[in-house]
Amino acid sequence: MNTTTTYTISQLARHFDVTPRTVRFYEDKGLLSPRRVDNRRIYRQRDFVRLKLILRGRRIGFSLAELKQTLELYDTKSGEAAQIEYVLTTIAKHRDELQRRQRDIAATLKDMRGIEARIRASHA
Amino acid sequence: MNTTTTYTISQLARHFDVTPRTVRFYEDKGLLSPRRVDNRRIYRQRDFVRLKLILRGRRIGFSLAELKQTLELYDTKSGEAAQIEYVLTTIAKHRDELQRRQRDIAATLKDMRGIEARIRASHA
DNA sequence: CATTACCTTAACGTAAACGTCAAGTCACAC
C-alpha cells in the first residue's frame, strides 16, 4: 500500500501557521513545486520539508532569494569536482554568516542580562 | 579639557559602513536624536553606541520598530514597580525569541554539517 | 570669486514579502 502523506495547500499552511497565500508566493518564487491534480496543488513530504527549512531560514533572517539558492545547493546530486568545490565554499560562507549571527545574538543576550541585573539592583 | 568624541553624519556612517541616508532614516524613525550645531547633526558617544546596537539588532533580524522599543526599554530610568515588572517581562520575551533563533541557527549549522559530510563522502 | 566638499530637507522610486480583493471552478450537501 502507498502511505505517502499529502497535503492540500491549506492543510500545509495550517500546519506551519502561515497563509495559503504565503505558500503560493513561495512557489511563485521557485522555492516550492508541488504536484498538481485537477489543477489543485498537492504537497508531498519533500515540499513539507522544504517549507520547514524555508520558514526556519526566514526566522534566522535569510531572504527568499538566498533560501532558494541554498535549497538548490543542497539538492545538487553531487556532480563534478568543480561543482563540489563551489558548493563547499558556498556552504563555508553560509556557516561564517551564521556564526556571526550567533555571536550577535550572544552579545545581545549578554547585554540583556546586564540590563536585567541593573534593574533588579535598582529595584532592591 | 573636554575630550567628548563627536562625529559628523558621514564619519559615523563610514565607521559603521552604512550610508548617511541610513543614519538620517534612523533618526526619522526616532531611533537616534543627535545634537544640532548650525543645523548640522553632531553625533556623540550615546548615538554611536545606539547605532551599534541598532545595526547588531538588524543583523539578528529585528525590525526598526522593535529596536526602537528595545532601546526605549533599556533607557527607562528604573521608575515604578509596575514599569519594572513590564520591562522585565518584555526582556524575558525578547530572550525567548533570541533563544529560539539560536536554536534555529544551531539546527541549520547541524544540517550544513550533514550536507557537507554527504558531499565529501560522495567525492571520495 | 569660483570650485570643491560636505551638509541640509523634500520627494519620489524600489525591492521584498506578502495581504487583500475579485472572479471563476469544482465537489459535495441539502
Next chain:
DNA sequence: GTGTGACTTGACGTTTACGTTAAGGTAATG
C-alpha cells in the same frame, strides 16, 4: 439546483528599509 467550502489565477495594495535624484546652504581652498 442552490448553497457552502476549498481551491484556482490574476491584479492591485501595503509595509519596511532604505536608494536616488533634486535643489539648495556653508565653509575652506586655490
